[in-house]
Amino acid sequence: xxxxxxxxAALSVPEGENLVLNCSFTDSAIYNLQWFRQDPGKGxxxxxxIQSSQREQTSGRLxxxxxxxxxxxxxxxAASQPGDSATYLCAVLGGGxxxxxxxxxxxxxxxP
Amino acid sequence: NAGVTQTPKFQVLKTGQSMTLQCAQDxxxxxxxxxxxxxxxxxxLIHYSVGAGITDQGEVPNGYNVSRSTTEDFPLRLLSAAPSxxxxxxxxxxxxxxxxxxxxxxxxxxxxx
Numbered sequence: 001x002x003x004x005x006x007x008x009a010a011l012s013v014p015e016g017e018n019l020v021l022n023c024s025f026t027d028s029a030i031y032n033l034q035w036f037r038q039d040p041g042k043g044x045x046x047x048x049x050i051q052s053s054q055r056e057q058t059s060g061r062l063x064x065x066x067x068x069x070x071x072x073x074x075x076x077x078a079a080s081q082p083g084d085s086a087t088y089l090c091a092v093l094g095g096g097x098x099x100x101x102x103x104x105x106x107x108x109x110x111x112p
Numbered sequence: 113n114a115g116v117t118q119t120p121k122f123q124v125l126k127t128g129q130s131m132t133l134q135c136a137q138d139x140x141x142x143x144x145x146x147x148x149x150x151x152x153x154x155x156x157l158i159h160y161s162v163g164a165g166i167t168d169q170g171e172v173p174n175g176y177n178v179s180r181s182t183t184e185d186f187p188l189r190l191l192s193a194a195p196s197x198x199x200x201x202x203x204x205x206x207x208x209x210x211x212x213x214x215x216x217x218x219x220x221x222x223x224x225x
Contacts, residue, residue, distance in 0.1 A: 004154075031210065031211065032210065032211065032213070034213050034214065036216070041221075042218060042219070043202060043216050043217055043218035043219050044202065044204075044216040045216075046213055046214070046215065046216075049212075049213040051211075089154075089155070091155075091214075093209075093210040093211075098157060098160065098168075098170060098171075099145050099147075099157045099160055099170060099204075099210070100155075100157070100204075100210065100214060102154045102155040102156075103154060104152065104153075104154040105154070
């Protein structure tokens with residue numbers, strides 16, 4: 001059974017810092033990996049989708065990498081802002097029809 | 113383009129009551145699914161559907177029922193609510209089985225007392 005782990009569980013940094021969130025998965029036979037953002041009491045907003053054949057995806061200040069063979073992905077946030085404060089979720093899609101397997105998330109606080 | 117719409121946003125039920133959580137998408141997505149989110153557990157798949165008339169169980173299906181009569185709608189039914197079903201429920205859809213990523217609704221916060 002696929003398991004997804006996110007480290008750290010929580011992170012608090014001053015505004016302006018660059019930071020890295022980590023995601024690891026136990027079964028490397030994935031179809032793709034998706035990073036989401038969740039604000040308190042809200043739904044999930046998709047940030048980046050990386051197909052299994054890709055190494056990275058970029059959107060603005062966000063860059064996600066994927067190393068399928070080692071079962072790892074990182075989400076890099078450049079020049080962090082207080083508005084980046086949220087929970088970040090990593091989810092992998094396997095080859096079957098049974099949907100996404102989620103990590104438990106990293107709760108990020110950017111201090112003004 | 114509304115995306116994935118869930119209703120209601122909040123609901124309180126008494127133990128033993130039944131209710132239906134509604135989910136609708138206007139993106140012509142074939143694949144729809146329901147997740148629950150609990151503290152410390154992450155999101156877990158309840159049921160999913162790969163197209164109208166086709167449904168299947170996910171990781172935690174007990175106590176829930178689904179049907180898919182149209183492409184747009186995928187309601188989740190709680191047959192006899194239990195306190196263990198207190199959770200936040202999310203509906204998600206994708207064009208195919210997630211190859212182009214998933215779109216999530218804003219969630220339904222359910223409390224069973």
